[in-house]
Amino acid sequence: MKHINDLEKKKFIKGMNRKGVELTQVELKMLSFLFEQNMLRGEDLYAFVTNHLSITKKSFGNKMARWRNYEVVHGQKVRVGQDGFAFYIYQLGKWGAEILVNEGMIPESALPIKIQNGYERKQLSHLFGTKQLVLDAVLHCEEDKIESYNPYDKTYHELVNKVEPKFIVPDWVLRSEDRYVYIEVDSGSERLQVIENKVKKYIELSLKYPERNHIVLFSVIEEKDVFFSPSEEQKQRQVRIDNMKQKLYQLRNLLQNNLSVYVLHSSRASEVIPQLLTGDKPLPVSYVDMELDTTWSILHEHNDYFAFELNPIDDKEVYLHDVDHSLYADRVYEVVHPLGNFKEIVLFIILDEGNAQVYERLQYLSTAIDKNYFKQKVHKIMGIYPDKEQRSNDVIGMLTDNVLYIDNQSLMEGSDQVPVFYRHKTKLLVEETTYEG
Numbered sequence: 001m002k003h004i005n006d007l008e009k010k011k012f013i014k015g016m017n018r019k020g021v022e023l024t025q026v027e028l029k030m031l032s033f034l035f036e037q038n039m040l041r042g043e044d045l046y047a048f049v050t051n052h053l054s055i056t057k058k059s060f061g062n063k064m065a066r067w068r069n070y071e072v073v074h075g076q077k078v079r080v081g082q083d084g085f086a087f088y089i090y091q092l093g094k095w096g097a098e099i100l101v102n103e104g105m106i107p108e109s110a111l112p113i114k115i116q117n118g119y120e121r122k123q124l125s126h127l128f129g130t131k132q133l134v135l136d137a138v139l140h141c142e143e144d145k146i147e148s149y150n151p152y153d154k155t156y157h158e159l160v161n162k163v164e165p166k167f168i169v170p171d172w173v174l175r176s177e178d179r180y181v182y183i184e185v186d187s188g189s190e191r192l193q194v195i196e197n198k199v200k201k202y203i204e205l206s207l208k209y210p211e212r213n214h215i216v217l218f219s220v221i222e223e224k225d226v227f228f229s230p231s232e233e234q235k236q237r238q239v240r241i242d243n244m245k246q247k248l249y250q251l252r253n254l255l256q257n258n259l260s261v262y263v264l265h266s267s268r269a270s271e272v273i274p275q276l277l278t279g280d281k282p283l284p285v286s287y288v289d290m291e292l293d294t295t296w297s298i299l300h301e302h303n304d305y306f307a308f309e310l311n312p313i314d315d316k317e318v319y320l321h322d323v324d325h326s327l328y329a330d331r332v333y334e335v336v337h338p339l340g341n342f343k344e345i346v347l348f349i350i351l352d353e354g355n356a357q358v359y360e361r362l363q364y365l366s367t368a369i370d371k372n373y374f375k376q377k378v379h380k381i382m383g384i385y386p387d388k389e390q391r392s393n394d395v396i397g398m399l400t401d402n403v404l405y406i407d408n409q410s411l412m413e414g415s416d417q418v419p420v421f422y423r424h425k426t427k428l429l430v431e432e433t434t435y436e437g
Contacts, residue, residue, distance in 0.1 A: 012099055014070060021070055023099070026052040032105045033138070034073070035092045036148055037131055039116070042075075042088040044128075044135050051139050064088070072096040074115050078124065089124070091115055129185040129221040129266060130171045133273055137174055137181075140274035149173040168201040170216075176277040179213045183273075185266075186220045188240050192247045199248055199261060206259035215276050216261045218244060219269035237265045238428050242397030248356045249363050255326040264354035268393050272354065281352065288350045291408055292331050295348065295384050298411045305418040306435070309336045313345065318374055327364050329381065335435075344379040351383045351405075353390040362398065369402045380404060397427045401437075405430065 010028075013020040023031075030048050034040055046060050055063075067073045071093035077086050092100070097113035100106040134148060151169045170182040182202065186195070199216065206214040220237050244263050248254060254261060260282045264272060275281040283291075299306045313332040329347035336343050347365055352358050362383065369378050385391040385407040396405075405422040414420065418434065425431040 014095060021066065021072060023072075024053075028100065028103060028105060031072070031092060031096050032100055034090060035097070035100060035106050035110065036150070037134065038150065039089055039091050039127065040131055040135070041128060042090060044131060045090060047135060047139060064090070067093070067096070070095055072099070076117060125221065126171075126185055126187055129187070129219065130183060132266070133183055133185070133217075133219055133270055134172055134174065136270040137273045137277060141176070141277050145176055146277060147175040149175065168198065168205060174273070174277060176279075178211065179215060179277060179279065181215045181217060181273060181276050184216065184218045186218050186240070186244070188220065188236070192243060195244055196247050196251065199251060199254070202261070203251075203253060203256060203259060206256050210258055212258060214259045215282075216259070217269055217273065217276065218261070218263045219266045220244070220263065221266040238395050238397075241265065241395040242427060245356055245359050245395070245397060249360050252360075254357050254360050255324070261356040262354040263356055263395075265393075268354065282355060282357075283350060283352050288330055291350045291384060291386055292348060294408050295382075295406075295411065296333075298408070298415055299419065303411070303415045303419060305416075307337060308342070308435070309338060310334075311336060318345065318376065318378065320373065320375060323368075323373075327361050329361070329365060345377065346379060347381045349381060349383050351385050351390070351394065353385070353394040359396065362396070362403065366398060366400050366402055370400075382406065384408060391422070395428070396424070399424050399427045404433070404435070 009022040009024055011020055011022045026049060029052075030045060033048060034045065042061070042064060045064070046055075046057060049055060049060065064073065064075065068075045072095055074091045074093045075088045076090075078089055092113055094113055094115075097106065097110055101108050101111060137146060138148070149172070151171070151173055168182075171185045172183040174181040174183070184198065195218070202214060202216050206212075220240050241263050248261060248263070260276075262269075262272060262276075262281075272281060280287075296310055299308070300310045311334040313334050315328060315332060318332050319328060329349045331348045333346050333348060334343065335346050347369075349358070349362060349365075351362075362381065365381055368374065369381070379402070381403045383396075383403055383405045385394070385405070387409040388407050391405060391407040391410075401423065403423065406419065411419055420432050421435055422430040423433050423437075
């Protein structure tokens with residue numbers, strides 16, 4: 001819903017000839033967002049504006065050209081490759097900064113504004129990989145409920161990271177109430193040991209601030225992602241994500257109550273960040289229970305082609321006394337064929353795409369099944385995603401024959417046929433199978 005005041009124009013005069021620019025409140029907000037982010041692409045600014053009002057790309061381009069002439073913004077044209085396409089990257093201009101200071105939208109200490117020039121493509125890839133995630137969060141959440149921190153600013157160290165200056169410096173920080181989302185954009189060049197050391201720092205941070213919910217998001221990109229080719233080199237991204245998760249699993253202490261670590265490729269990270277800020281992820285216990293009830297209801301009551309009963313088993317009948325509760329599956333069922341000639345104990349886990357803690361539980365329980373580390377024989381794990389998109393995009397990387405994967409969306413859509421399950425054929429490829437295998 002647009003507020004009428006957001007669309008009212010205010011004229012700003014520059015020079016003796018009484019010429020200047022007219023800016024709406026939406027455009028002033030956009031310039032303030034540009035100041036906060038330091039640098040954005042023209043496409044990012046257009047996305048911000050069109051989230052509030054309707055304007056064609058041509059009209060917006062003409063407007064930005066006028067603003068460049070009046071130093072409301074500072075624009076640099078960047079060309080990708082020798083014969084590639086060109087686009088503008090923007091910073092707040094000198095006069096734009098003066099306008100915002102006079103309007104009380106940025107502090108006077110921002111003057112004089114500093115203009116930065118000269119970026120290598122690799123720098124731009126990492127920079128705009130970060131900016132895109134921040135922009136998506138702003139566009140999909142209520143702006144006034146999100147606080148955004150440049151980790152190199154003094155404000156970040158005062159409000160977010162009081163442990164010591166530069167104890168841990170992510171690429172960006174977003175905050176909503178007690179939830180802090182630390183964005184780490186990964187271009188694949190950092191050694192895995194560096195990733196591990198970063199997460200150790202975040203673990204320490206979560207222990208020092210137990211009243212906060214700390215969420216670390218590693219967004220794995222390729223340079224091409226920033227320049228609109230997200231489908232290229234998908235396999236390399238999957239290998240990178242798998243390697244990162246394997247490294248984090250070796251830490252063995254990720255399961256802190258107030259810490260969550262996600263590893264996703266960039267297009268999926270953009271969708272997940274708003275859910276992290278609103279508290280829809282990590283998945284609340286009530287949501288996990290709802291998804292488990294859905295799975296049980298479809299398989300047990302609504303699918304005539306699934307010829308098994310699902311009988312719940314209490315945890316204390318399954319787990320040994322020294323197993324930490326944080327490693328438990330979400331539920332345990334005895335799967336029984338009505339004729340009585342088939343019976344298995346199965347661990348049910350609701351999977352959360354990209355969530356490294358869920359990955360750690362899955363790894364632990366799969367290994368425990370292989371080693372028969374339970375009070376009684378456990379046969380397999382049922383990994384359940386809420387929907388097809390999460391199932392098809394997640395990177396598990398486990399090559400094991402004791403884990404089956406399914407999603408509730410597919411179960412509901414296919415309740416009139418034999419349910420299709422999935423298992424890993426290789427670490428990064430899955431194949432269809434049946435429950436019996």
